Amino acid sequence: MPELVSKRAQVARMRRTAMRALADYPVDEPRLSFIAHGENTTFRVDSRDTRFLMRVHRPNRHGRGVDSRVAVGSELAWLAALQADTDLSVPTPIRARSGQWTTVADGRVCSVLGWQNGRMQAANPRSVHFRRLGGILARLHNHASVWAPPSGFVRMRWDWETFFGNTMEYGGVSAAGCWDLLPSPVRAQFDEVARRMRTVMAGLGSKPDAFGLIHADLHLENALFDGDAVRLIDFDDCGFGYWLYDIAVPLWEYRGRADYTAIRTALLNGYSERRELPDLIHLDDFIATRDVAFGLWFAGMAQVNPAFAADLDEVMDSIQRSLDRVL
Structure with a gap:
């Protein structure tokens, strides 16, 4: 692996980009505080009278050949619709002075959301x-x-090709390249999950009872609890996929806990109070699919982000242990 630019230097560069982008938004006297440098680089923005979230998006985040401005704008269009149509607490998308949902600074698509x-x-x-x-x-x-x-809405399609093929890029590395970075035992496990899921997804198809627009990353770090309110964040992965994958995501990290059965029951009971559950026969298969998605993403990000590189071996060991439970 080539020597990586330090995280400090990468974040400093993204901070300069964020400040240039903020000039295009109705934000007075912005002060930036760094939050995270991963898929996107995010900053808290404190202005004279309110607080925002600034995102500097990674190029090709939504797949090769996809216009990031269109894809991010589509994400924000769903957020706006959720605010208009429901009482769910989701981030408020902020339009740039141009009237567009996004702007571009230093070649990076940038967006601003209300703070949650x-x-x-x-x-x-x-x-x-x-x-x-x-x-x-x-x-x-x-x-x-x-x-x-709306017309022109473009988001990822979380199907077999996206999860297991060569549609995506992670950290600027093609998905196929990420497969080549995997340790041999993990690669063998991922191959087995891919084989199983080709059959599972072909059987489910894209019927409305199985497939639709999903958050795709709604784990407990993307839900903020405030008294009786639950505020959602990070719709960056939203796209068209399997309802069952969305249910698998919050369960994935807790599958090895002693109280996993209680956790699973609580999540499913909460869901069924509001909507009929999809057929759960393949829930564990979709949890395994989450292992694959996370592992490929982490392997790619480790090629460009030193914080990911430092944890790569530990993460791969954890994924191998996780998949040992179901394969």
Whole structure:
């Protein structure tokens, strides 16, 4: 692996880009505080009278040949529709002075969202958090089932080709290149998941009872709890996919815990109170698919981000142990 530019230097460059982009938004006297440097680089923006989230998006984030401005604008169009049509608490998309959802600075697509308050409960969750998250997930699916996306709406399609083929790029590395970076035992496990899921996904097809617009990343670090409110964040992965994958995502990290059965029951009960559950026969297969998606993404990001590179071996070992439970 070539020597990586330090995280500090990468973040400093993205901070300059963010400040240039903010000139295109109605934000007075912005002050930036770094949040994260991963798929996107994110900053909290404190202005004279309110707070925002600034995102500097990675090129080719949504697949090769996809216009990032269109893809990010489509994400924000769904957020705007959720705000207009429901009482779900989702980030408020902020238009640039041009009237567009995004702007471009230093060749990077940038977007601004309203700030969401609340606390993450990922470190020490209780069943009540999963029950409430299940209910919120069902309500998202209810909206997606009836909402008609506007003309020109473009988001990822989370199907077999996206999960297991060469559609995506992770950290600027093609998906096929990420497969080549995997340790041999993990590569063999991923091959087996891909084989199984080709049959599973072919059987499910894209019928409305199985497939629709999903968040695709609604784990407990993307849900903020504030009293009785649950505020959702990070729709960056949203796209067309399997309802069952959306249910698998929040369960994935907790499958090895002693209280996993209670967690699973709470999430499913919360969902079923708001929407009929899809057939759960392949839930564990979709949890395994999440292992694959996370592993390929992490392997690619480790080629460009030193923080990911430092943790790569540990993450691959964890994924191998996770898949050992189901393969």
